[in-house]
Amino acid sequence: MSEASTAIHPVILCGGTGTRLWPASRESMPKQFARLVDATHSTFQASLARVSDASVFAKPTVIASAEARFIVAEQCAQTGVAADLLLEPQGRDSAAAVAVAAVHAAAIDPQAVVLIMAADHVVPDAKAFVGAVAAAAAGARAGFTMTLGIEPTRPATDYGYIRRGEAIPDAAGACRVARFVEKPDRPGAESLIAEGALWNSGYFLFRADVMLGELEAYAPDVLAAARAAHDAAARDLDFIRLDAEAFAQAPKISIDYAVMERTERAGVLPVSFAWSDVGTWDAVWQALEHDGAGNAVRGRVALIETSNSLVHSHGEGLTAVVGLEDVVVVSTPDAVLVASKARSGQVKELVNSLRASGEPEADAHLRMYRPWGWYQRIDIGERFQVKRIQVVPGGRLSLQKHYHRAEHWVVVRGTAEVTVDERVVLVHENEAIYLPIGSMHRLTNPGKIPLELIEVQVGSYTGEDDIIRVEDIYGR
Numbered sequence: 001m002s003e004a005s006t007a008i009h010p011v012i013l014c015g016g017t018g019t020r021l022w023p024a025s026r027e028s029m030p031k032q033f034a035r036l037v038d039a040t041h042s043t044f045q046a047s048l049a050r051v052s053d054a055s056v057f058a059k060p061t062v063i064a065s066a067e068a069r070f071i072v073a074e075q076c077a078q079t080g081v082a083a084d085l086l087l088e089p090q091g092r093d094s095a096a097a098v099a100v101a102a103v104h105a106a107a108i109d110p111q112a113v114v115l116i117m118a119a120d121h122v123v124p125d126a127k128a129f130v131g132a133v134a135a136a137a138a139g140a141r142a143g144f145t146m147t148l149g150i151e152p153t154r155p156a157t158d159y160g161y162i163r164r165g166e167a168i169p170d171a172a173g174a175c176r177v178a179r180f181v182e183k184p185d186r187p188g189a190e191s192l193i194a195e196g197a198l199w200n201s202g203y204f205l206f207r208a209d210v211m212l213g214e215l216e217a218y219a220p221d222v223l224a225a226a227r228a229a230h231d232a233a234a235r236d237l238d239f240i241r242l243d244a245e246a247f248a249q250a251p252k253i254s255i256d257y258a259v260m261e262r263t264e265r266a267g268v269l270p271v272s273f274a275w276s277d278v279g280t281w282d283a284v285w286q287a288l289e290h291d292g293a294g295n296a297v298r299g300r301v302a303l304i305e306t307s308n309s310l311v312h313s314h315g316e317g318l319t320a321v322v323g324l325e326d327v328v329v330v331s332t333p334d335a336v337l338v339a340s341k342a343r344s345g346q347v348k349e350l351v352n353s354l355r356a357s358g359e360p361e362a363d364a365h366l367r368m369y370r371p372w373g374w375y376q377r378i379d380i381g382e383r384f385q386v387k388r389i390q391v392v393p394g395g396r397l398s399l400q401k402h403y404h405r406a407e408h409w410v411v412v413r414g415t416a417e418v419t420v421d422e423r424v425v426l427v428h429e430n431e432a433i434y435l436p437i438g439s440m441h442r443l444t445n446p447g448k449i450p451l452e453l454i455e456v457q458v459g460s461y462t463g464e465d466d467i468i469r470v471e472d473i474y475g476r
Contacts, residue, residue: 010051014064023335032119070371089244095258096250099226128273139171144267149198155189160200177266225250285310398472405459414451
């Protein structure tokens with residue numbers, strides 16, 4: 001086996017919007033990029049950190065939606081981990097993403113061992129995770145498609161299960177998969193645990209050439225679309241854009257249904273480290289530390305006679321709860337969720353209802369992230385809107401104009417380089433500049449610290465679609 005084949009090639013899948021974790025998780029900032037469990041890092045950043053040991057892992061590959069590309073790039077930079085960033089033009093479920101990952105890895109080394117991992121999992125013991133991956137890689141090198149099976153700690157009904165089969169030779173502790181079992185009811189979960197079944201973690205390890213062969217046998221349409229999309233991919237800044245027309249031809253199917261439940265060479269390695277896919281607020285409560293009354297809290301929170309509850313307070317506001325038990329309370333600057341912990345999975349139904357009625361809070365946060373930084377609405381009314389804007393060092397907004405509004409910018413921190421038609425001026429702290437309707441303008445942060453300013457828009461229309469971009473370094 002070549003030296004290149006000994007390194008494990010991690011692939012982090014960043015799709016999904018985490019609807020069940022609304023209002024903290026929305027399309028504008030999905031749960032894998034939010035800090036729901038760790039106060040300093042997102043689960044995506046924690047996933048990157050777990051595969052950063054160059055003695056075990058090759059350069060990671062991240063597969064994300066085109067809409068999330070700048071969030072992904074910024075969080076990679078914050079973590080200090082360089083990665084290949086592949087962009088899906090649309091979501092086609094996990095089989096297409098895994099097929100792209102196999103094609104991409106095979107171009108480097110046909111026998112590369114690929115690790116597929118989700119961006120939203122919580123694994124506190126990174127050392128145990130790396131050890132389990134290294135052990136499972138032995139089965140992958142022997143030609144099996146391996147998964148990590150978590151030893152259950154409770155009769156969970158929100159996870160799939162794996163029944164174990166006979167042992168795999170030369171892969172210590174690993175077994176063949178006898179059967180994958182869909183999410184059971186509670187009695188079914190208790191029965192599965194009694195017979196030694198494992199939670200299906202969703203981690204997969206395989207040789208690139210083996211997975212290509214499996215896809216050719218069981219999902220040839222998925223493989224053909226993935227190959228065509230990868231072969232016709234285009235470079236865009238630091239990203240690799242998969243070809244949209246080719247990728248759209250991939251059937252929308254999970255890798256579990258497409259391959260894992262059909263192959264005869266599925267293997268599982270039982271592991272016992274703590275793990276959660278934090279798919280619901282109840283799962284977030286379980287992943288966090290609890291006080292003496294069983295409560296898990298984040299942010300500014302005050303509790304009286306409250307127990308076994310999760311209270312998340314986002315932003316500067318105070319969230320107070322009195323006399324409740326087994327509840328979830330999540331407050332954000334523009335939306336508040338109150339639900340029983342046991343029924344927190346129904347938040348997805350709530351979000352679908354909000355979308356159907358056209359509520360903007362269903363998908364968009366008040367703070368909207370952009371490749372140059374972020375903006376947050378402070379106030380809005382008839383003929384005006386006020387925003388707080390932060391631009392990262394070196395960040396540059398597009399050269400643009402508006403047909404329906406004028407803007408006033410007041411710098412509160414840093415220095416702004418402002419283009420207004422033919423003029424370029426520096427605006428310092430506690431200084432302001434006026435941008436008339438129709439003027440061609442651009443904002444740049446030439447400094448070493450974040451630039452913060454207050455923008456006051458005045459006009460007959462202040463929507464985001466009144467932006468006419470003439471030039472944009474981010475290719476939007």
